[in-house]
Structures are given as structure tokens and as C-alpha cells.
Amino acid sequence: MSAGSPKYKLLGSDQKEYGPVSAEQFRTWIAQRRANARSKVQVAGSRGWKPLTEFPEFAEALERAGTRKAAAGRSKGKEAAAPKHSGSTTDSLFHRIRRWFRRGRDE
Numbered sequence: 001m002s003a004g005s006p007k008y009k010l011l012g013s014d015q016k017e018y019g020p021v022s023a024e025q026f027r028t029w030i031a032q033r034r035a036n037a038r039s040k041v042q043v044a045g046s047r048g049w050k051p052l053t054e055f056p057e058f059a060e061a062l063e064r065a066g067t068r069k070a071a072a073g074r075s076k077g078k079e080a081a082a083p084k085h086s087g088s089t090t091d092s093l094f095h096r097i098r099r100w101f102r103r104g105r106d107e
Helices: 023-031 058-062 089-104
Strands: 008-012 017-022 041-043
Touching: 008 023, 017 023, 023 058
Parallel strands: none
Antiparallel strands: 008 017, 008 041
């Protein structure tokens, strides 16, 4: 890591700030699911929190962690993508119920 590399802070779900840490450490947090697409992040020393999806340097890590496609440069004002876990029981159940209701309407 070079001396000029940015450091990042995470606003946890407990509303505590974590960091500043390197981008590599932040990628580790994503892999460990300590951070996801909806996580609020800031570059250390800056003001304001942004969704993790607004940081293109973490898009690949979000993809590998199984979150929804994190498009770099998302439009401001849009809600960050919710995490998607492959094989999620809740997600699967939701889609099965939705298909069941749709079948009932189509018959």
C-alpha cells in the first residue's frame, strides 16, 4: 500500500464508526459480510456517508461476496442495493410464493 492510498471508515449497523482501514482491509470486511451494498462508508477525512455501491473500487469485492450487482457510479438519490445471498431461504420462499400467486391469476 502506498502512502497516498485512501483509508475508509464504515458506519456499522450499531451506528459505531469502524476504521479508518485500507481498501484491502475493507475488501476483507466485505468478504466476511461485515459490510454489504447498503453499508454506509466514507473516505477518512471527508464528510458525509455514502452507500458502498458508490465506491467503484469495491464493486468486484461486492460481486464476489454475492451481493447484487454493484454498479459503479450509481445515480445519487437511489437506494443502495440490498444484499443478495445465493440460496437464501427467505429469498427462495418469497419467489415461490410470488410464483404461486401468479399461477392463480393466470388460470
